[in-house]
Amino acid sequence: MSTSGNGAARETLLFDEQWHFHRGDIHIPYAVKAGRTGGFTDCEKPERGDWLEIAYSDEFSEEEMDPKRWTLVDLPHDWAIEQSYVKHYPKGRAHLPIGVGCYRKLFAMPAEDEGKRITLRFDGVMRNSTVWVNGHLIGTHAAGHTGFMYDITDVLRYGDEGRNVVFVRVDASEYEGWWYDGCGIYRHVWLTKTDPLRVKEWGTYVTTPVVSSDRAEVRIETEVANGYREAAEVRLKTAILDPEGIEAAQVESAETIDGDGERTFAQRVVVESPRLWHPDRPHLYRAVTTVERDGAAVDTYETTFGIRSIEFTKNDGFFINGEPLVIQGVCVHQDFAGVGAALPDRIQAYKIELLKEMGVNAYRCAHHPPTPELLDACDRLGMLVMDENRKLDSSPAGLANLESMIRRDRNHPSVILWSMENEEVLEGTKTGARILDTLARRTRKLDPTRPVVASMNHGYHTGGYADAVDIVGYNYGTYDNDRDIRDKRAYPDRIVIGSESASYTVTRGIYADDEAKAYCSEYGTKLAPWCVSPEHVLRSLAEHRFLTGTFIWTGFDYKGEPTPYNWPAIGSHFGIMDSCGFPKHNYYYFKANWTNEPVVHLFPHWSWHGKAGEPIDVWAYSNCETVELFLNGRSLGTQQVDKLGHLEWKVPYEPGTIEARGANGDVQAAVHTVRTTGAPARIVLDADRTTIDADGRDVSMIRASIVDERGDVVPTADNEIHFAVEGAGKLIGVGNGDPSSHESDKAPYRRAFNGHALAIAQSAKAPGEFVLKATGIGLASAEVRVNVR
Numbered sequence: 001m002s003t004s005g006n007g008a009a010r011e012t013l014l015f016d017e018q019w020h021f022h023r024g025d026i027h028i029p030y031a032v033k034a035g036r037t038g039g040f041t042d043c044e045k046p047e048r049g050d051w052l053e054i055a056y057s058d059e060f061s062e063e064e065m066d067p068k069r070w071t072l073v074d075l076p077h078d079w080a081i082e083q084s085y086v087k088h089y090p091k092g093r094a095h096l097p098i099g100v101g102c103y104r105k106l107f108a109m110p111a112e113d114e115g116k117r118i119t120l121r122f123d124g125v126m127r128n129s130t131v132w133v134n135g136h137l138i139g140t141h142a143a144g145h146t147g148f149m150y151d152i153t154d155v156l157r158y159g160d161e162g163r164n165v166v167f168v169r170v171d172a173s174e175y176e177g178w179w180y181d182g183c184g185i186y187r188h189v190w191l192t193k194t195d196p197l198r199v200k201e202w203g204t205y206v207t208t209p210v211v212s213s214d215r216a217e218v219r220i221e222t223e224v225a226n227g228y229r230e231a232a233e234v235r236l237k238t239a240i241l242d243p244e245g246i247e248a249a250q251v252e253s254a255e256t257i258d259g260d261g262e263r264t265f266a267q268r269v270v271v272e273s274p275r276l277w278h279p280d281r282p283h284l285y286r287a288v289t290t291v292e293r294d295g296a297a298v299d300t301y302e303t304t305f306g307i308r309s310i311e312f313t314k315n316d317g318f319f320i321n322g323e324p325l326v327i328q329g330v331c332v333h334q335d336f337a338g339v340g341a342a343l344p345d346r347i348q349a350y351k352i353e354l355l356k357e358m359g360v361n362a363y364r365c366a367h368h369p370p371t372p373e374l375l376d377a378c379d380r381l382g383m384l385v386m387d388e389n390r391k392l393d394s395s396p397a398g399l400a401n402l403e404s405m406i407r408r409d410r411n412h413p414s415v416i417l418w419s420m421e422n423e424e425v426l427e428g429t430k431t432g433a434r435i436l437d438t439l440a441r442r443t444r445k446l447d448p449t450r451p452v453v454a455s456m457n458h459g460y461h462t463g464g465y466a467d468a469v470d471i472v473g474y475n476y477g478t479y480d481n482d483r484d485i486r487d488k489r490a491y492p493d494r495i496v497i498g499s500e501s502a503s504y505t506v507t508r509g510i511y512a513d514d515e516a517k518a519y520c521s522e523y524g525t526k527l528a529p530w531c532v533s534p535e536h537v538l539r540s541l542a543e544h545r546f547l548t549g550t551f552i553w554t555g556f557d558y559k560g561e562p563t564p565y566n567w568p569a570i571g572s573h574f575g576i577m578d579s580c581g582f583p584k585h586n587y588y589y590f591k592a593n594w595t596n597e598p599v600v601h602l603f604p605h606w607s608w609h610g611k612a613g614e615p616i617d618v619w620a621y622s623n624c625e626t627v628e629l630f631l632n633g634r635s636l637g638t639q640q641v642d643k644l645g646h647l648e649w650k651v652p653y654e655p656g657t658i659e660a661r662g663a664n665g666d667v668q669a670a671v672h673t674v675r676t677t678g679a680p681a682r683i684v685l686d687a688d689r690t691t692i693d694a695d696g697r698d699v700s701m702i703r704a705s706i707v708d709e710r711g712d713v714v715p716t717a718d719n720e721i722h723f724a725v726e727g728a729g730k731l732i733g734v735g736n737g738d739p740s741s742h743e744s745d746k747a748p749y750r751r752a753f754n755g756h757a758l759a760i761a762q763s764a765k766a767p768g769e770f771v772l773k774a775t776g777i778g779l780a781s782a783e784v785r786v787n788v789r
Helices: 050-056 345-358 372-381 396-409 432-447 485-492 534-543 584-595
Strands: 011-014 019-023 070-075 099-108 117-122 128-133 135-140 148-153 164-171 189-194 198-212 215-227 232-241 245-258 262-272 285-293 296-305 310-313 315-321 325-332 362-365 384-388 415-422 451-457 471-475 496-502 550-552 600-603 615-622 628-629 634-640 647-650 657-664 669-673 683-687 699-707 720-727 730-733 749-751 757-761 768-776 779-789
Touching: 011 584, 050 647, 117 128, 117 198, 128 699, 135 148, 148 285, 198 285, 198 296, 215 232, 215 245, 215 285, 232 262, 245 262, 315 720, 325 345, 325 384, 345 372, 345 699, 362 550, 372 384, 372 396, 372 757, 384 600, 396 415, 415 432, 415 471, 451 496, 451 768, 471 485, 496 534, 496 779, 534 584, 584 600, 584 615, 600 657, 600 669, 615 628, 615 657, 628 647, 634 647, 683 768, 699 720, 699 768, 720 757, 730 749, 749 757, 757 768
Parallel strands: 325 362, 325 550, 362 384, 384 415, 415 451, 451 471, 471 496, 496 550, 683 779
Antiparallel strands: 011 189, 019 070, 019 099, 099 164, 117 148, 117 189, 128 135, 128 164, 198 215, 215 262, 232 245, 232 285, 285 296, 310 315, 600 615, 615 647, 628 634, 628 657, 657 669, 683 699, 699 757, 720 730, 720 749, 720 768, 730 757, 768 779
């Protein structure tokens, strides 16, 4: 991506393409003199012009630098997902090998860029990274989820001086979470070129302290750095553009900035008749900041923001723009089927779209700062966010990571909460309280517009810990004898929220617990000790408005942390959707409660071959007033609906059709029919989008289903499906949602799991069309065409 305007010098380039990757470590000599302290070599640029020059490899062995041992990759890249599952590797890592990997990228800098300020920014590297540029040691970063940047101006070669190389060593042998968080440069890398007189990266802070439907006050703080030796007379212009790109307000300021100095400009404008940001109406504005010197624009910086107000109250919950809103949230880890932790931007948005369809309005980043593109999607699509700091850590590194998160994310209107920690062992201790207080105070200084929360599972009453934050988050408060409700009575001034709830362990399409395969019944009969049903959580929330809302654990299944079983499970069962985004049955329980759409949903399937006459437990979720159940056209009776619960019948099995009809009064509002299926006959493909961008990054999410001759999904089908992409695209990943599957996410084939599988196809960088074909033994094949433009 490249952005510039008004003749300004800023250029931001996506730096993801054409990296060479080496799985395993490489010894790097430590230089001890000249300008290369800590770099590769003490020598001048080698004269050799062959491929080995890419890493100043005169001190490396030929074997280490053999091109055959390096793979050409584009970022984001997660090398762990490319490995085979191994039982003895930590279950938190999904039983996938970890270790060390190296990346290199060769690039040129035009001669006209000399004199500019050049910055290299990494949005996330898992985990400990060391970066060299042209042999110079530039820096190290020991956190896997926070972005970091380096000024590389001094060590670059421009024009005809030669090529440049960036070398990154990534040590992921010590993982950061107890879940799967990938390995490698799994988020974007950016190269930014600016004039020495410029807005600092993450240097704007936009707030809306006064908001009404008639007018809004917008305040903009802008940090400007002067990289010249001499002082500069600076004029700063800020234009506010409305959602259509029309100027709604503008303001100018003038200041003198000393040579090698910085200045923060404080500006204020009024926007008349603002269009307020709300999850149902996510209107976005832009602040376009222009830095001028001697009447000429030298830098332009854009900040997306929303005009909105938020308030958390002691007794009445959450308000946005003065309107009450129950927080209907889920916790989500960052990985996804087929790609591990290295998600293309489109999958970030795809996950939010799936959650919105279910009625989710809030997303908790579990348990770390998210990628920027996730927050962009939440801003654009209308999803509230609890943005979470990784660790309870007030060391200089810990505070730097916290500040990085807040400065980067504080302009996102979707972000409504800063979470300082999750279930730390020091909760409830005096030491923990001091650390938490330091983090909370630093956060309020950087952004006083949002409350601070701690996501706690113990220590609510000791050490003054809970007093350090504005809101007390209860992880599994409903499990612990409704501790959140009892504590509210004991501490009436405490603002509380369900920061993590339910942990309902069920496996899509499974109706009996199976320890050998590590599957959990969708009836919720095998739960971890702290788990409760979603019904318990939502009933408590409905009865106690002061609970504010809840974040269900979790929106999707995720790799690692297999619970309640271990091997052969390599992923969790907590998701309301599986790791591919296929809904489990309790998805419809939430949809019935969290949307206004009439819902009736019946389960299990009705293909119990060989079980004629045996009683089958039939459940239904609905938000209608009544539901009547039919078996092969015969009524089995009508039940009144409690949408916070579920309906049950015992139905002797007979092949045919079972149907639930939901009604409001005498009017039928929703119907769900389930039929006995025949043998698997063919594959059906469904692409989420059949037109995507020709940028080499966009993806189409293609769902594959195994159906019988009538077109009904065969609910137990496990046929192997082979995928192939022809034309302007490529296959980048597959999945099936089976938390015990040891098949590769990078193979061109996958067995269906209970009727379904997923293929992810990525566009080429030139317009055209690709065809994804799916074949399977004994099945009629299918194909889907996707336009790339």
